[in-house]
Amino acid sequence: MPLLTRLLSVEPAMPDPRKRCFAPVVDAGTRLLILGSLPGEKSLAHSQYYAHPQNKFWMLLGEVLGVDLSSLPYEIRLSTLLAHGVGLWDVVAQAQRTGSLDSNIRARDDNDLVALAASLPQLHTIAFNGGTAAKLGVKVLGEHAQRYRIVSLPSSSPAYTLAYAQKLQAWLSLRGQPEPAAR
Numbered sequence: 001m002p003l004l005t006r007l008l009s010v011e012p013a014m015p016d017p018r019k020r021c022f023a024p025v026v027d028a029g030t031r032l033l034i035l036g037s038l039p040g041e042k043s044l045a046h047s048q049y050y051a052h053p054q055n056k057f058w059m060l061l062g063e064v065l066g067v068d069l070s071s072l073p074y075e076i077r078l079s080t081l082l083a084h085g086v087g088l089w090d091v092v093a094q095a096q097r098t099g100s101l102d103s104n105i106r107a108r109d110d111n112d113l114v115a116l117a118a119s120l121p122q123l124h125t126i127a128f129n130g131g132t133a134a135k136l137g138v139k140v141l142g143e144h145a146q147r148y149r150i151v152s153l154p155s156s157s158p159a160y161t162l163a164y165a166q167k168l169q170a171w172l173s174l175r176g177q178p179e180p181a182a183r
Contacts, residue, residue: 018094018095019038019039019044019094019095020093020094021038021039021089021090021092021093021094021111022039022043022047022049022089022090024087024088024089024111024116025049025078025081025082025087025088025089026082026087026088026089026116026119026120027082027087028120028121028122029082029085029122030082030085030086030087030120030122030123031085031086031122031123031124031125032085032086032087032123032124032125032126032127032174033086033087033088033089033116033117033120033123033125033126033127034061034086034087034088034089034127034128034129034153035088035089035090035091035113035126035127035128035129035133035137036049036050036088036089036090036091036128036129036130036133037090037091037092037129037130037132037133037136038090038091038092038094038095039090040052040055040157042055048074049078049088050156052157052158054158055156055157055158056156056158056164056167057129057156058070058077059164060156060167060168060171061081061086061171063168063171063172064171064172064174064175065080065081065084065086067080067084069081085122087120087123089111089113089116090111090133091110091111091113091128091133091136091137091140092109092110092111092136093109093110093111094109095109110136110140111140113126113137113140113141113144114140114141114142114144117141117144117147117148118144123148124148124149125148125149125150125151125174126141126145126148126149126150126151127150127151127152127153127174128150128151128152128153129153129155129156130153130154130155130156130157130160131152131155133155134150134152134153138150151173151174153167153170153171153174154166154167154170154171
């Protein structure tokens with residue numbers, strides 16, 4: 001069979017069904033690390049954390065910080081978080097998932113949360129955005145979780161139907177918390 005015919009008869013490569021998280025948004029001044037599970041479809045399509053227009057993450061965190069994050073361009077949102085000592089990442093590094101629901105996550109590989117946390121000298125609080133992130137994240141951190149204040153927040157996702165006011169009340173617990181004793 002001629003080479004061209006062989007090349008044309010090769011089946012096209014299947015798109016990679018695995019969803020991958022973004023790089024962490026952290027620096028040496030990160031005191032609070034907020035961890036989600038894995039970016040949803042809209043976020044992946046836009047290459048931005050919490051890009052779904054109905055996800056309340058930026059509104060909730062804006063209330064915590066006293067800054068209207070929702071009105072800022074994405075890059076400015078991220079730099080504003082860092083200026084306030086807040087970092088972002090996800091528990092799951094990559095996984096198979098149809099759609100955006102956490103319940104559809106399969107065959108996952110987790111991020112090395114222990115290594116990331118250890119690299120952040122001022123980190124004192126790790127907050128999980130949603131139950132799946134909390135369940136998986138605490139498991140990944142293992143005994144290292146004891147070194148930090150751990151906060152499990154209601155998911156900012158529109159799939160979690162708790163009223164905004166109730167979500168906000170929980171998220172406001174991130175305000176003004178004392179730092180734990182040195183680790």
